[in-house]
Amino acid sequence: MAEPSIRVRLDDVLKERGMTLTELSHRVQITVVNLSILKNGHARAIRFSTLMRLCDALDCQPGDLITYERS
Secondary structure, three states: OOOOEEOOOHHHHHHHHHHHHHHHHHHHOOOOOHHHHHHHHOOOOOHHHHHHHHHHHHOOOHHEEEEEEEO
């Protein structure tokens, strides 16, 4: 049985907004490398301040970016 997991939907939200990772990087002042780590699900944590900046730039709620998936 697989472990429950947190899924980051940053790639989906970017596509919905027609925005590139580079454009988001400029808007939120976070490197493309760090955003890529988050987007690809390799981040172990995210600061609330970072999450707020992402939500502001993407005009979304935290739940639009992060979901909990049961196995």
